Amino acid sequence: MKKHIASIILLIMLGISTNIFSQDKVYKDGSVWSVSFIRSTTGMGDTYLANLKTTWKGIHDEAVKQGLILSYKILQGSRANPEDWDIMLLVEYKNLAAMENSDDKWDAIYKSKIGDENAMKKLRDDRVAVRTIYGEKLMREVVYK
Numbered sequence: 001m002k003k004h005i006a007s008i009i010l011l012i013m014l015g016i017s018t019n020i021f022s023q024d025k026v027y028k029d030g031s032v033w034s035v036s037f038i039r040s041t042t043g044m045g046d047t048y049l050a051n052l053k054t055t056w057k058g059i060h061d062e063a064v065k066q067g068l069i070l071s072y073k074i075l076q077g078s079r080a081n082p083e084d085w086d087i088m089l090l091v092e093y094k095n096l097a098a099m100e101n102s103d104d105k106w107d108a109i110y111k112s113k114i115g116d117e118n119a120m121k122k123l124r125d126d127r128v129a130v131r132t133i134y135g136e137k138l139m140r141e142v143v144y145k
Contacts, residue, residue: 030141031070031092032099037134038087039079044130045086049076051130052089055123058113060091066109068102069093085134 040048052074060072075088093099114120 024145027142027144029095030143031094032096033139033141034091034093034099035137035139036089037085037136038089039083039085039132039134040087041130041132045076048087048127048130049074051127055114056089059109062109062113063106066105068098068105068109087131 038048056074060069063069064071070092072092073088073090075090077086077088079086110120114123
């Protein structure tokens, strides 16, 4: 009798746990965001943002036109402490697959907007004086059902 009761309890427990794990998520996967955290050098925030307008914005406008990305944003705010970042660059992709196998298209955009490898190196060197990249993350948007 004890084995029979233990078997019934086990079956009930398995049924409950299976039901819990088989429930649908309350959300679905949304678009994928590449997020970069930037700390502008003290007094150079406006210079860095002006620099982004002449290159980064043009590159991403073209990427939107070509369907490589859905959108992009630049957010600026106060630092929470002296060592914090103050600018966030966000690029929205339809999904992870949209990020892959597009290097040739991105290279063509960079070349058309910035120039050859020497021009790209100069741009990178110029930006070192006005900002520090604190890190990058790849995140997926949560869309509730």
